[in-house]
Amino acid sequence: MAILRLTLASRLAEIKRFGAALAEFLDEEGVPPSLAHRVKLVIEELVVNVIQHAFDDGREHTILLDVRTEPGGVAIVVEDDGKAFDPRRARAPALRDLVDTGKSGGLGLAMIQKLARDLSYQRIDGRNRVRAFVAHRVP
């Protein structure tokens, strides 16, 4: 079992930095491409969602990302001190409505719910803690 821990600033430019570190980690750990792609997507959707929606005070915040390889898949933990938000409660949008409006609201969370299993959420001491497990076997 190997662990990657990253501290990210709450700005979109961080996506490139953590994307490179994550790709290197998954490659070094021999994570197969199909699983690595799903892990990258789940993490990017979680982190972008935090950056875009968790904060409304105009200040830069810190997001903690913890990725660990486990038997059967990869476990992901994302922590932030933004507004309380439980991603399990998000409802998948009606796709027809999204095409009619030309928007993608809720689609990222729908992707997370489809690609990850054991999605859990805790609110501890004013912090959001989301855990997801992406399995070798496609859900």
Place this chain on the structure above:
Amino acid sequence: MNIELIVVPTSENVSHVQLVGRLDVLAMKEIDVRFHGETAARERSAIVDLSRLEFITSLGIGMLFGCAKSLRRRGQTMVLLGSTGFVDTALRTVGVHEVIPFATTLDEARRLARDARS
């Protein structure tokens, strides 16, 4: 560069573009305006070749939806061509194939684009 938008010359009355690379949040912000300019703004059906796209996120899919909406309002359509591997999996995971036509060959894409106008 994460993403590249290639305009494919065509004699047909459709737009044809190819997306190459990663369509994540940063890439989407980089090419969104140009993508709409080369597809929806032309007011004719568009073939979007995804065969060389390696990665796509929900915001990238949102960009496709925005284009599809604009074209649909004008009685035109967008056809997604040649998605493979992870990109195809990601699109089908959330059901994009249920609302935007997919094609595996250029001939099929052209036919679907033509059918939308007839």
